Amino acid sequence: MQAELAVQRLRRPGLEFALVPITTAGDRDRSRPFGEIGARGVFVKELEEALLEGRIDLAVHSAKDMTSTDTEGLTVGAYLPREDPRDALCGTAELKPGMRIGTASVRRRVQLLALEPELRIEPLRGNIDTRLRKRGERGLDAVVLAACGLDRLGLGANIDRRFEADEMLPEAGQGALALQVRAGDDGAVDQVDDAETRRRVESERACLAAVGGGCLAPVAAHHDGTSLSALVAAEDGSWLERLGGDDPTLLGRELARIADARRPDAA
Incomplete structure (x- = not known):
């Protein structure tokens, strides 16, 4: 779906495309929590290797899956216009004590607990259809997914509540598709680059880069077009700090x- 959206944008006379399916570590392992298989980057590593080896010329990623800094030899040649970056609650519109909510994201878990401390958060992985199906099979009250993914698949009717950013801060890059190419090949895709999406997403990525790889706590950053917001929290949800500012490096x-x-x- 993501690659097809990119091709639709890039298609022009004389230019041919061949879609090359590549399975990533995140695709292969749909059972373990992200933290056990590498967190950010588990859906992009194999694609980046294929780019560097010349097996493909373009990789299409959900920007939220990318690491906060560009891999050496590669660059984001274009960001497509950002879709809805919000997180979506499917199954109920209101959070109540004792509800069982499914998500594999630590970022979502800590923010859900900040909204309602008596929730029971249960790990849930798989593609969108699988997670929606498992909600019913496991008797969960709701699951949390990226709104943009549901919208792209025509499944927006499953959304009961779209969390505003002041309720649940999205993942850096959420809602944006990044077109990654080898360094120096930007010209192949830069005609579809959305400048405003680039400004916001690059600010979010810069904030996470400034946090540094040594920080194991859940972090998030989101630029709403006016200002940048970011948060850090304890994995168990016992504390959460949210900040705002204009300088992504200082914020990180x-x-x-x-x-x-x-x-x-x-100490």
């Missing part, structure tokens, strides 16, 4: 400082 460094100060073994 402050998140890292807070996470470090909040570590149980911090």
